[in-house]
Amino acid sequence: MRARRKRRPASYGFGFLDENAKKELRRALMKAVAIPGYQVPYASREMPIARGFGTGGLQITLALLGEDDTVKVIDQGSDESVNAANLRKFFALVCLGVTETTRTTDATVIQTRHRIPERRLRADQILVFQVPYPDPLVVVEANAGKRREMHGAANYARLWTKLYEDMVTFDEITISHRYPTRIAGHYVIDPSPIPRWDVPKLHMADCLYLFGAGREKRIYAVPPHTTAQPLSFSDVPFRVEDFTDEHGKRRACARCGATGTFLDELLAADSVKSYHCSDIDFCTETLKATQCAPSSKSAA
Amino acid sequence: MRPILEVSGLSRIYGPGCPRCIEATGPDAERNVCPHCGSIVAVHDVGLRLMPGEILGIMGESGSGKSTVVKLLNFDETPTTGRAAFFDGERTWDLFGLNAAEKRWLRDNRMGTVYQNPHLGLNLDISAGGNIAERLLMSDVLSYGEIRERARDLLARTQVPAIRMDEHPRRFSGGMQQRVQIARALVTNPPLLLLDEVTTGLDLSVQARILDLILDLQERLGIAMIAVTHDLGVIRLLATRTVVMRYGRIVEGGLTDQILEDPQHAYTQELVAAAL
Numbered sequence: 001m002r003a004r005r006k007r008r009p010a011s012y013g014f015g016f017l018d019e020n021a022k023k024e025l026r027r028a029l030m031k032a033v034a035i036p037g038y039q040v041p042y043a044s045r046e047m048p049i050a051r052g053f054g055t056g057g058l059q060i061t062l063a064l065l066g067e068d069d070t071v072k073v074i075d076q077g078s079d080e081s082v083n084a085a086n087l088r089k090f091f092a093l094v095c096l097g098v099t100e101t102t103r104t105t106d107a108t109v110i111q112t113r114h115r116i117p118e119r120r121l122r123a124d125q126i127l128v129f130q131v132p133y134p135d136p137l138v139v140v141e142a143n144a145g146k147r148r149e150m151h152g153a154a155n156y157a158r159l160w161t162k163l164y165e166d167m168v169t170f171d172e173i174t175i176s177h178r179y180p181t182r183i184a185g186h187y188v189i190d191p192s193p194i195p196r197w198d199v200p201k202l203h204m205a206d207c208l209y210l211f212g213a214g215r216e217k218r219i220y221a222v223p224p225h226t227t228a229q230p231l232s233f234s235d236v237p238f239r240v241e242d243f244t245d246e247h248g249k250r251r252a253c254a255r256c257g258a259t260g261t262f263l264d265e266l267l268a269a270d271s272v273k274s275y276h277c278s279d280i281d282f283c284t285e286t287l288k289a290t291q292c293a294p295s296s297k298s299a300a
Numbered sequence: 301m302r303p304i305l306e307v308s309g310l311s312r313i314y315g316p317g318c319p320r321c322i323e324a325t326g327p328d329a330e331r332n333v334c335p336h337c338g339s340i341v342a343v344h345d346v347g348l349r350l351m352p353g354e355i356l357g358i359m360g361e362s363g364s365g366k367s368t369v370v371k372l373l374n375f376d377e378t379p380t381t382g383r384a385a386f387f388d389g390e391r392t393w394d395l396f397g398l399n400a401a402e403k404r405w406l407r408d409n410r411m412g413t414v415y416q417n418p419h420l421g422l423n424l425d426i427s428a429g430g431n432i433a434e435r436l437l438m439s440d441v442l443s444y445g446e447i448r449e450r451a452r453d454l455l456a457r458t459q460v461p462a463i464r465m466d467e468h469p470r471r472f473s474g475g476m477q478q479r480v481q482i483a484r485a486l487v488t489n490p491p492l493l494l495l496d497e498v499t500t501g502l503d504l505s506v507q508a509r510i511l512d513l514i515l516d517l518q519e520r521l522g523i524a525m526i527a528v529t530h531d532l533g534v535i536r537l538l539a540t541r542t543v544v545m546r547y548g549r550i551v552e553g554g555l556t557d558q559i560l561e562d563p564q565h566a567y568t569q570e571l572v573a574a575a576l
Contacts, residue, residue, distance in 0.1 A: 053335050132419050150398075153400065153401055153404060155438070156402065157434055157435075157437040158434060159436040160433075160434075160442070161423075161426060161430050161433055161434040161437055162426075162438040164429075164430055164433045164434075164437070164444065164447065165427060165430050168427060168429060168430065168442055168466045169466075233442055233443060233444035233447075234442045234443045234444075235443045235444050235446075236444045
């Protein structure tokens with residue numbers, strides 16, 4: 001029997017995309033950064049994953065990565081979900097020299113779906129979002145041409161009217177994720193399906209946020225030190241998820257004990273609810289720190 | 301006294317237009333489609349003067365161009381030629397020389413339009429209060445409490461029961477939809493209101509209540525209005541002055557009483573005679 005030949009990576013250039021595609025993407029990115037919140041159209045390429053599985057974010061990351069970069073991929077806060085793990089492996093395969101990581105602090109480029117890491121990102125880090133629906137106005141206006149006019153005129157009264165209707169019907173604003181957020185006082189963006197918890201992190205950040213919608217062929221950005229205001233009424237302030245239990249006490253992560261993080265509700269086999277940090281890396285780091293702490297104390 | 305709105309030489313031609321369009325159309329030619337090039341001369345050389353607090357009637361049959369005049373003033377259509385000056389307090393707006401943002405601001409803040417069909421003026425998928433809120437939100441009123449209060453106040457003024465404020469206008473009667481539309485138009489306290497066939501299609505008792513409401517609002521708020529209608533009764537009740545349009549031109553204008561009692565133009569005579 002013949003020994004199986006060692007599989008070599010497919011003969012793609014660095015970063016899978018051809019140079020012209022990367023150039024076009026980088027131009028779109030530059031424009032997006034120059035006009036915060038504006039949805040820049042671009043020619044979304046066919047990727048080896050289906051549209052809707054993060055092709056927008058994938059293309060941005062491929063256009064950004066260089067040999068000395070360290071890449072992390074998260075899916076709902078987890079590094080180990082199928083989607084995240086596969087994308088990370090893909091980067092390692094087509095961007096030779098790039099380091100994979102699951103640690104937020106080590107990463108230079110982080111591709112994400114549905115979360116912003118709990119730890120504040122630094123100025124040398126870039127967060128790339130996978131966006132399913134880039135246009136927040138799509139819920140109130142079906143005509144794409146009119147939507148573009150509305151964006152140009154910063155005419156968002158109809159989005160606000162939707163919030164008003166929410167207040168009338170439910171006494172609170174019921175948007176749980178994709179909360180419309182105004183960038184630099186003009187364009188309102190759909191910050192991809194991040195929970196409300198993460199929306200304040202967009203405001204005056206140190207890092208660069210890039211948003212890529214592969215199916216809808218749009219790229220937009222929230223540059224560092226840019227204002228990001230969630231739409232709200234002057235007398236009904238924007239609220240994030242509060243995670244208080246029935247006694248009014250803030251729930252803590254069952255694993256690491258953190259009380260300042262976004263929690264996932266897990267249902268065990270015996271239908272007992274427990275709460276865990278959604279950001280697994282943050283949870284692990286907190287756990288390590290608390291486990292180290294007593295030993296260092298006893299040594300002292 | 302200074303007028304609030306002054307329109308002169310207003311024209312709108314649909315189609316390529318040719319040098320003979322104007323002479324070949326109009327009330328004398330009895331047509332508004334040019335036989336040479338097929339263009340439609342919807343409105344030609346219309347001049348209007350509206351004084352503060354006054355209701356000016358525009359009367360005419362279907363296709364006479366009266367609704368086009370309102371659409372032009374409301375920026376729904378662009379005129380072929382013509383000038384319109386809107387004197388709003390200290391400011392004077394050259395209506396047809398504005399950019400898109402100025403037009404939008406003016407329409408959202410300083411003008412109100414009530415359409416014949418409530419579907420055009422209202423969003424039937426949001427509550428009655430929401431429709432009023434939308435207009436306030438357009439003019440950057442962002443306090444939920446204030447919006448609620450002003451919507452409630454306006455609906456009370458236009459005789460919409462307060463308990464129906466959070467209901468969808470889809471479930472309202474035609475007359476009530478029309479009252480919500482009027483409330484929506486009035487919420488920003490505009491000095492100018494355009495009424496396009498507001499009572500057409502409503503039954504007589506409802507018509508009477510809407511007309512009463514309009515007169516009451518005019519008396520109390522001193523809003524200047526242009527009322528477009530084909531209904532002589534509406535003109536008689538509302539308008540102090542009236543112009544009569546036919547085939548895109550004004551054929552006669554003056555005090556309403558004068559026009560109804562002593563019409564000069566043959567078409568007006570016919571119209572008044574037909575109504576009696």
